Amino acid sequence: MATDPAELINRAQAWLAEDPDPETRDELAGLLDARNTDELAARFAGTLQFGTAGLRGELGAGPMRMNRSVVIRAAAGLAAYLKAKGEGSGLVVIGYDARHKSADFARDTAAVMVGAGLRAALLPRPLPTPVLAFAIRHLGAVAGVEVTASHNPPRDNGYKVYLGDGSQIVPPADGEIAAEIAAVASLADVPRPESGWETLDDAVLTAYLARTDAVLTPGSPRELNVVYTPMHGVGRDTLLAAFARAGFPAPAVVEAQAEPDPEFPTVAFPNPEEPGAMDLAFATARSLDAGGADGAGGGVDIVIANDPDADRCAVAVPDPGTPEGWRMLRGDEVGALLAAHLTGKGARGTFATTIVSSQLMSRIAGGAALPYEETLTGFKWLARVDGLRYAYEEALGYCVDPEGVRDKDGITAALLVAELAAELKQAGRTLGDLLDDLAVQCGLHATDQLSVRVEDLSLIAAAMRRLRAQPPSALAGLVVERADDLNEGSAELPPTDGLRYYLAGSPEAGVESARVVVRPSGTEPKLKCYLEVVVPVGSAEALPAARKKAAQALADLTADVSAAAGI
Known part of the structure; x- marks a missing residue:
């Protein structure tokens, strides 16, 4: 790392001499001419x-x-x-x-x-x-x-x-x-x-598209009204072709986000998880509902989004209780829905997710007598699970055809979600109804994420040091039964920078158990804290009270984890 200004300038000049790109040559030459050593230091710090x-x-x-x-x-x-x-x-x-x-x-x-x-x-x-x-x-x-x-x-x-x-x-x-x-x-x-x-x-x-047909059951329902956004990325043409091959009605594409655009002009971050990113898709759905969407069934049934390279898939469902009239499903919810759909179709093989995803899929797989595994975050690990049949991670990534694509695939995931939604629609039900069924059968697994974006990466390292030096004994009034420093690795997991806390249940709070995982993001300057509480549900009638308990527990966890990490 160069700290001496003369050495810094020498390094920059040597880089400039062999840079093959006129644009970055001009950029670097301008910094050198201005003797902008602060900016040069940032570019040549390593x-x-x-x-x-x-x-x-x-x-x-x-x-x-x-x-x-x-x-x-x-x-x-x-x-x-x-x-x-x-x-x-x-x-x-x-x-x-x-x-x-x-x-x-x-x-x-x-x-x-x-x-x-x-x-x-x-x-x-x-x-x-x-x-x-x-x-x-x-x-x-x-x-x-x-x-x-x-x-x-x-x-x-x-x-x-x-x-x-x-x-x-x-x-x-x-x-x-x-x-x-x-x-x-x-x-x-x-x-x-x-x-x-x-x-x-x-x-x-063409070969890839032919493979997408394999994720669907021949003769399954296809009547579904979908609004779709590629979020200024490259997914549109491939997804529309896949839907047409499968026999689904053509999704209504969000016009302002239809064409690839590297400036991503309509979103602050081209990520369906970010606040506001789905606003235009929801507005399109409301507009179609107000005008009477074409196709059997009337209005829009679901909203689907891909991220810009279309390896992730976001899903939203109608929800009159929200200002937008739509609710984004969490990755854990879509992951559980697809797991339930696949087990219902008789899928065999190992179901896998990551250590930061909900534990609900372990119960779904167990109920179907299927093997279940957890890996570190990322499909680089999930793809290597022996005998893999289905994998997902909470960050909207789903692998529904590991023999075709050993990675997350937002196109085939969208097809499988559409098939499930169409089957439920034919039966007069919705994705939300199936989520309710899973909560009654397996307990309500409520998840949330505390995600802190920083400019100074040292803040993330400081938060991890603080948690290791002063480990919490309780969070949200729940006793920490077990704390794992993932840096140490285990027989199941390679070492990684992260901390995992298993929390005891509380009959007074109506919580069966809870879990917290804290880790630095591998792709963005963020510290991520993954929160989950499990609340028992005896019947569909008990769901509103269970959701209220879960929401309070998650809010308390968020506050306590933030304080413990100093963020």
Whole structure:
């Protein structure tokens, strides 16, 4: 790390001399001309770290930003890793979204692979991440790269790496690739021919779409009125094609968010979970309801959203008790609904979720006599569960066809949600009715999240240190029965920076049990606290009182966890 101004300027000038991108060259030259050492220090304080999420960061010049120089080094490191593993003549498939610089980063990756002696194939245009994950196994590739920052802000981009099994990298592969990246001394050492890679046609997309049919039951109901938003991302055409193939009525697309736009002009963050992100979708649904939506059944039944790279799926249901008239289902609720749907269809195999997701699916799987596993957060871990049949994580990610896509897939998840909603509609019921059934059968599993976004990452580290130094003995009046420091690892889980608390129940509060997990986000500058309370429910009539108890317990947990962490 350079602290001396002269050394800092020397490093910046050396970077500038080999930067292949005119835009970032001009940006860096301007900082040098202005002698803006504060900004230069931020750009040259280190390097973006390559880990199990690959790379993700703000676009700009310098080694701490996402740019062509950083991507070329990453691609060279991946190529060197593949050659060291004996895959030096294999195929690398490369996909990309519609963010700023994504196409450039994809072409640079293809050039580096060809220059290293591998074969490279680009997807034909910006397409959903699950299409890339599918293409790796479909084409027999040794690796895949998706250029995307998923649901991050517009100024970000990222670089996600998959190996030949179609799943994202995990240790030790991430460390070995990072070491190869660090060994790249100069971009002049990285051959980058101007041609030699293949641009795929639509055959791979057609094969993916054919696979989406497999998630549905032949002859199941298809009458459903859906409002859909791709949130300025790349999901629209693929989702509409999948719905048409399946025989669903065409969803009504939110017009202002229909086209890919790297500026994401209608949302503060292009993430369906963020406040306000779904407002236009709800407004579209209200408008269609007011005008009398076409199709059997009258009004809009559900709202579906993909994040910008369409690997996640959000679902909302009508709720006259809210100002918008619609309620976003939590990822845990959709995860449980799909689990119940699949077990009802006789699915066999292991059901899996992560340590921060609701424990409700363990009861659903147990009731169906199916194996159940929990992993660390991220589909890089879930995809590796032996005998996997279904997996989800609370951050709106669902894998409903692991033989086709060993990653979360917002397109097939949307299809399966639509099938379930259509079946319930035919029976005069709703997704909310099924959630009520699950609460009565398994107990009300109410979840919430305390998520704190920071500018200074040291605040997250300080909060984790505080919790470790002063572990709480009780939260929300519930005794901490067991505290796990996930940094220590276990027979079931590799080490990770996180803390998990299991809380005893309280007959006075009407709470059967509770759980809290605290961890830094792996993709955003956030500290995340995942809260769950379980309240017994004897009958449907008891549900309103149970929800009131759960809401109070969650509010108390939020306050106490915030105080304990100093956030």
